[in-house]
Amino acid sequence: MPEFDLAIRGGTVVTASDTVRADVGVRGGRIVAVAEGIADAARVIDASGLLVLPGGIDSHVHIAQDPGPGIVMADDFASATQAAAAGGNTCVMPFAVQPRGGSLRGAVDAYRAKAEGQCHVDVAIHMIISDPSEAVLGQELPALVADGYTSFKVFMTYDDLVLNDRQLLDVFHVARREGARVMVHAEGYDAIRYLSDRLERAGETRPYGHALSRPEVVEREAAHRAISHAELIDLPIVIVHVSGREATEQIAWAQARGLKIRAETCPQYLTLTAEHMKGLGLDDPMAGAKYVCSPPPRDAESQEAVWSGIRRGIFDVVSSDHSPFRYDDPQGKLNPRGKTSFRWIPNGIPGIETRLPVFFSEGVSKGRISLNQFAALTATNHAKMYGLYPRKGSIAPGFDADLTLWDPNKRETIRQEILHHGSDYTPWEGFDVTGWPVMTIAGGQVIAEDSRVLSEPGRGRVLDRAVDPAERRGG
Numbered sequence: 163m164p165e166f167d168l169a170i171r172g173g174t175v176v177t178a179s180d181t182v183r184a185d186v187g188v189r190g191g192r193i194v195a196v197a198e199g200i201a202d203a204a205r206v207i208d209a210s211g212l213l214v215l216p217g218g219i220d221s222h223v224h225i226a227q228d229p230g231p232g233i234v235m236a237d238d239f240a241s242a243t244q245a246a247a248a249g250g251n252t253c254v255m256p257f258a259v260q261p262r263g264g265s266l267r268g269a270v271d272a273y274r275a276k277a278e279g280q281c282h283v284d285v286a287i288h289m290i291i292s293d294p295s296e297a298v299l300g301q302e303l304p305a306l307v308a309d310g311y312t313s314f315k316v317f318m319t320y321d322d323l324v325l326n327d328r329q330l331l332d333v334f335h336v337a338r339r340e341g342a343r344v345m346v347h348a349e350g351y352d353a354i355r356y357l358s359d360r361l362e363r364a365g366e367t368r369p370y371g372h373a374l375s376r377p378e379v380v381e382r383e384a385a386h387r388a389i390s391h392a393e394l395i396d397l398p399i400v401i402v403h404v405s406g407r408e409a410t411e412q413i414a415w416a417q418a419r420g421l422k423i424r425a426e427t428c429p430q431y432l433t434l435t436a437e438h439m440k441g442l443g444l445d446d447p448m449a450g451a452k453y454v455c456s457p458p459p460r461d462a463e464s465q466e467a468v469w470s471g472i473r474r475g476i477f478d479v480v481s482s483d484h485s486p487f488r489y490d491d492p493q494g495k496l497n498p499r500g501k502t503s504f505r506w507i508p509n510g511i512p513g514i515e516t517r518l519p520v521f522f523s524e525g526v527s528k529g530r531i532s533l534n535q536f537a538a539l540t541a542t543n544h545a546k547m548y549g550l551y552p553r554k555g556s557i558a559p560g561f562d563a564d565l566t567l568w569d570p571n572k573r574e575t576i577r578q579e580i581l582h583h584g585s586d587y588t589p590w591e592g593f594d595v596t597g598w599p600v601m602t603i604a605g606g607q608v609i610a611e612d613s614r615v616l617s618e619p620g621r622g623r624v625l626d627r628a629v630d631p632a633e634r635r636g637g
């Protein structure tokens with residue numbers, strides 16, 4: 163019998179800390195050796211000239227959610243995870259949303275049932291808390307954390323999700339006691355409503371009005387407020403999808419004071435701008451709706467501020483915030499209400515498949531970050547922050563054999579026709595990249611090669627996670 167099920171030979175192994183020429187030996191779905199000259203294997207993959215990276219972990223994606231009446235999300239678990247696999251990812255983390263007045267446990271159980279048997283890659287589920295009732299805070303949330311759902315998101319905006327300051331503090335207190343990881347969508351609800359009302363009264367209803375209704379000060383104020391609440395409770399939090407200079411400055415200020423504030427950004431804030439919501443001169447006056455997400459993309463100055471924050475270590479992870487809708491569809495971006503005002507355009511853009519190529523090209527290929535930073539920001543730090551490490555996120559004996567073989571020199575133009583998601587467009591149409599995933603290996607199995615998905619739905623597992631005892635603070 164061969165010693166290994168799989169040997170990946172001749173590549174350059176990249177982790178968050180090291181870059182070495184080595185072979186990788188896999189047995190039983192796990193990495194068992196990283197060494198020179200592994201040969202005795204049932205299957206050998208020649209990785210000469212390629213990078214061997216930890217499989218991408220996208221810790222912020224929206225899949226198969228109910229956005230509201232008359233609107234349908236474009237991806238179910240099968241389509242989203244096949245797109246993830248084609249894009250070099252081996253694990254994604256979507257959200258089970260508690261409906262207002264509904265059970266958090268019921269929402270999680272129903273969402274997990276949707277995922278089971280449908281996924282190409284592994285999935286770990288976050289929660290979204292919209293109604294922190296006594297039953298949720300006293301019973302459901304602690305029990306769910308103990309059952310392996312160790313992270314959740316809270317919102318400071320949106321009619322059906324926003325929590326007020328007292329509710330945020332109550333939720334933070336339970337998270338501190340139970341050791342849960344909290345993600346915060348930081349935008350000021352009342353300021354957005356005020357600005358939206360004024361814009362509509364002035365006749366500004368175009369998709370670009372979305373950017374005008376959510377200026378950086380709205381994100382800055384909410385980020386500072388969330389940080390202040392976290393300081394009061396002594397709770398580490400993650401400020402997600404940070405879009406520009408002002409929120410970045412708030413996070414850097416908090417980190418300089420020793421507060422445990424983590425930060426996430428996304429490729430849209432590194433490559434797109436608010437000008438895209440004007441339609442970029444296209445004949446279709448609604449084409450800007452393709453770029454509507456929250457927070458909105460900003461400008462070139464904000465892009466550089468976020469890149470600077472990445473280089474300085476302010477940001478821990480780069481996620482996609484994949485939130486896919488179809489464009490040319492009455493149940494998508496062009497729903498009947500969306501034709502009336504920017505306020506009703508479904509918020510979100512597809513990006514689960516393009517996150518790694520866009521970030522590698524703009525980051526590594528253009529010399530803004532190192533290969534090791536890329537591995538940390540796209541895999542290792544996600545695993546560490548959300549309870550998947552040391553099972554996932556690196557390349558070493560004992561880790562799952564989740565790997566991406568990457569051609570750093572391959573040039574590609576992103577086009578809707580080559581992508582696998584459920585949306586009918588990509589915001590990066592025509593975007594040229596240097597660096598492309600040529601093979602995705604999950605659990606020791608080749609699940610995608612040269613942009614072809616080879617796995618079947620059901621290969622991926624729904625994972626439970628454990629709380630880090632160091633995160634439990636009692637009280």
